[in-house]
Amino acid sequence: MAATTMEPKARKRPRKTRTKNVSRLPAIVASQLKANQIDLTPGKEHVICPDCENWTPITGVLGTPVLVPHHTTPYRDQTTIPHRCSSSYRRIVLDTAIDGWRAELTERTEVSATVASRRPTKVLPKPKTSSVPAASQLKPAPLSAEQVRRVFRQHQERCLACMGEATNQNGQTLPCPDGERLAVTVLRLLRQEPKRQALREFFAKERRRFDREYAAAALAKRQSEWAAVLHRVRQADQLRGAVPQGARRGPEVPLVTLVPRQAAAQPEGGQLKCEHCGATESSLADAVAAGWCRITRRPHCGRCANRFPAWTRTSF
Structure with a gap:
């Protein structure tokens, strides 16, 4: 009887690790x-x-x-x-x-x-962009003959047609419409330059006239306001002068004399003196009636004060 052979069968591997090494670190x-x-x-x-x-x-x-x-x-x-x-x-x-x-x-x-x-989404900050002006608010920049002439020269240096190097198949030189348009614009601006200059001078003259009228109106308004109360100030000054020196109570009201911060700018003699032209006034009331003002804490007469901006003038 012939012997039968059987195929070898692998043993099942144990689940436990085969090594006995264990780390010394805590479990x-x-x-x-x-x-x-x-x-x-x-x-x-x-x-x-x-x-x-x-x-x-x-x-x-x-x-x-x-x-x-x-x-x-x-x-x-x-x-x-x-x-x-x-x-x-x-x-x-x-x-x-x-x-x-x-x-x-x-x-x-x-x-x-x-x-x-539940967590809200991240809020991204909006970029800060300036608002676009309306079409009616756009102010086109005025063209000058010098600017257009400079652009025309730069075009001539780069354009082959303007330099005469661009030709067609028949060997004819091609014209340059851009150069022609720039040349016409330069000539037009040169013809209009005297009229433009006269218009700019007219607007500058009107602006100076408006500034003078505004300063004169402001001075007249100030003088009229002071004239309305000037008689009361003079009456108070006379009543104060009639009171005996020993009967006065409290600090004196500086109607004729200057307050301490103004006395530093007044020369000896009790008169106000303009720092610019040297004009003088006998009392504070007369100086206010004449439109005097303080500029950088120094007295100036009405004529000299009008030469300075309104925000620099301070009344007495």
Whole structure:
């Protein structure tokens, strides 16, 4: 009877790790980890290594669970030299039930989704742009003959047709419409330049006349306002002078004499003196009636004060 041969059958590999090496580092407790830092799916146990922060398989789940020896960088990263992680063969205590871990992971996922939906979107600041003026507010820049002439010279230096180098198939020189248009514009502006200059001078003259009329009207208004109360001021000055020197009470009202900050600018003799032309006034009331003003805290007569802008003039 012939002997029969049987095919060899491989033995089942044990789930426990074959090495007895165990890291001296303290064991990792699964209950102290977050639900998203460990995976307790049966047959696919993984955990995030606390040293290299890479997902590392757990071996020996049925015996002594330890971390599989691994490198500090992922295995797909081939740019750096691999180094053995110090947490290789590190023990891990699986004291968390699978059902509890799944419930916590599901709850954490739902809470994260809810928080993400409640979180407002980032508000981006709008760029600060100036408002575009209306068509009626646009002011075209006036053309000058010198500007157009400069553009015409630059065109002549770059244009082949203006230099006579551009020809057609028959050898005829091609004209340049752009150069012709610029030349016509230069000649037109040169003819209109005297009229434009006269118009600019007329507007400048009218502007100066308006400024003089405005200053004169302001001075006349100031003088009329002071003239309306001048008689009361003079009566008060006369009554104050009639009171005996010993019967006066309180500080004197500076109707004729100057206040302390004005006395510094007044020369000896009790008169006001203009800092510009040297004109004088006998009293403060007469100076105000004549339109005197203070400019940089110095007295100026009405004629000299009108030479300065209105915002620099201060009444007494």
